[in-house]
Amino acid sequence: MSEHFCFHHDPIIESLLDTDFYKILMLQMIWGLYPQIHVTFSLINRTKTVRLSDDIEEKELRVQLDQARSLRFTKQEIAWLGSHTFYGHQNIFSQKFLNWLQDFQLPEYELELHNGDYRLRFYGLWTYTTMWEIPALAIINELRSRSAIKKLSRFSLDLLYARAKTKLWNKVERIKKLPDIKISDFGTRRRHSFLWQRWCIEALKKGLKHSFSGTSNLLLAMKTNLPALGTNAHELSMVIATLATTNEELLNTPYKVMKNWSHYYDGKDFRIILPDVFGTVSFLKNAPDWIAEWTGFRQDSGIPIEEGERIISWLKNKGQDPSEKLIIFSDALDIDSIETTYQHFKKRICMNFGWGTNLTNDFKNCSPQNTSKIEALSLVCKPTEVNQRPAVKLSDNPEKATGDPKEIKRYMHFFQNQ
């Protein structure tokens, strides 16, 4: 019955399109502007109470990572990328880029056990290592789900998924009550499993209709004929910042990234500001005026209502009408914070909720055996080194800062005093 959500020993990643849309958008720009930069991506387990090796065998992890490395983009997938209309725009990928993509392969990985936790690193050119982020996280999360349900009886499995479906549908019914709300699936990296994510997407599609704007997952967008969603991520500024040789360059990094971005992707939906890489306060304070022309913001750290208010007043100062702007909330959303945030900002600014972990991996209290192993972890995979220099992300939430502590201090001191 429900076992089909998680076949053991089956490949977890079956296509290179099983990743977030924004990775490919960023990849085209990285490939065009920074083809020679080396960037190391590292797995970071923020859930200190859980040691991955307790639940995941090194052997099965290697099998899945190797399996993902065996993948190539198929002709059909390349053709789809080349011809499909994204955000109303066709041919957003150049033929040269698509030709290069045809031979793309995930690079080697370095895996070692380090006090019970896995140290998983990807060394090499940014144009290759960047593509590991999503599949690596999806593999580890699904392996952990599989190990959590491995010992469940057929009946318990059946009940587990029955309750998870009921839980999700209760969320759908609460969201249906919010007029004109927009919800998106951003849950690929933290999903319980690929098939479960697909079920969640089907549920949102059936339940929310036009209020469901699409998925960040390219493969599922292609398979389910939904809009693929996403723009760019912190890694761009994180990496470029390490190349800065002057304070001015460092300060201007986020804006420079956006300028380059707009040369690659015009069209309003691509122009989403990610203000928190080194702190939203400093970003807004030092932002050139043209930034305010962009379509909206993605709020990915800090307290949604605080950050939203900060953004709205900044927009007003810049002479913009917030009601014509958009905020995409994408940080740790659950049904309660979605409702509260929506009610707080409705009619004042357009909103979209990019729902991740709590959408595609919410199995808390669903197992009759009541195991916590089924609960999602806070795992990320971030750039940690760029050409031997340490990379840093601050964000608006101390826990979400990544990088060498000394460097984090240095960045904080710098950006907070600009």
Added chain:
Amino acid sequence: MSEHFCFHHDPIIESLLDTDFYKILMLQMIWGLYPQIHVTFSLINRTKTVRLSDDIEEKELRVQLDQARSLRFTKQEIAWLGSHTFYGHQNIFSQKFLNWLQDFQLPEYELELHNGDYRLRFYGLWTYTTMWEIPALAIINELRSRSAIKKLSRFSLDLLYARAKTKLWNKVERIKKLPDIKISDFGTRRRHSFLWQRWCIEALKKGLKHSFSGTSNLLLAMKTNLPALGTNAHELSMVIATLATTNEELLNTPYKVMKNWSHYYDGKDFRIILPDVFGTVSFLKNAPDWIAEWTGFRQDSGIPIEEGERIISWLKNKGQDPSEKLIIFSDALDIDSIETTYQHFKKRICMNFGWGTNLTNDFKNCSPQNTSKIEALSLVCKPTEVNQRPAVKLSDNPEKATGDPKEIKRYMHFFQNQ
């Protein structure tokens, strides 16, 4: 996925053992003592707001009834009845009875449309017509379930059963909190479907362990290796009462039935009093002392707490210790009334809850389409005529009285004045 709970066009009744245990227990006594009595059983739809023909086609109803008529007890089933230990007793069925049972077939039926409702009647010897009660009800209820889900998409079906499973498990988790409670499945006649009843039984078995005492369904008891439960029903007194030629005989009917019963089945678990056929008050008032020696009562109408208190004080008057007696509550139970009744009587008298409709057919608000067609009906199949005389049941709840209104009045007047 979940479709397997309801295959369209599949036989609903696949074995003559797919009935309540008490029907076979009663059958042996009827066969032994009343082989020549003719009893007509009639379908009665107490849910006046629903016309069965709106949801069930006459053709498919006939197909299922004919299919049930094609069944015989298999050698293996007869062997099981003959050798199995029921309530700790072996060989409760005589070899002569089992030989007769080998050739048993459900008798003909008379089906006609009567202002949009089906008039379904079974004429013939009591020894045959009595066996139609459970399969006829199970067939109509499952046909109605099938028609309610026929138009549901694969996704909606999946969600329907996911929510029904979740709902049932929530009940299990509430019951688990009640120490030493006993729950039994009495849900065959009103079940959503055979496979769903089996799922419910599996859930109670897994969730409640020793607090789940078994099922009234013989086939499922055999298949799942659970105790088969049940003793006797109203039909015995209803039929015998029509044969009474004097007031004294009429008044003594329930006690005479019990006397005969005890000759067929000794052993404490078989000695359960069903006091409400013609009203519990008159039953207790006129009961001979030996009645108080029986193991307990089945409370099948009236308000559980009122009837329970009535029984307890009667037991005390008869010098019995209620804490050594049993009440089997079997009337319209839901999780709330189970909790309330249990809390009210715990430690004062032993209790078992024979859970029917709300256990095996609770799909209220489970369909994403929110159809009421999935909700259970109050259907019964009762003796209406005995050798041309009208049969009557009063019970402790006016709505549950069955029979010709004039006759009901006559019985009421008679029993209320004794």
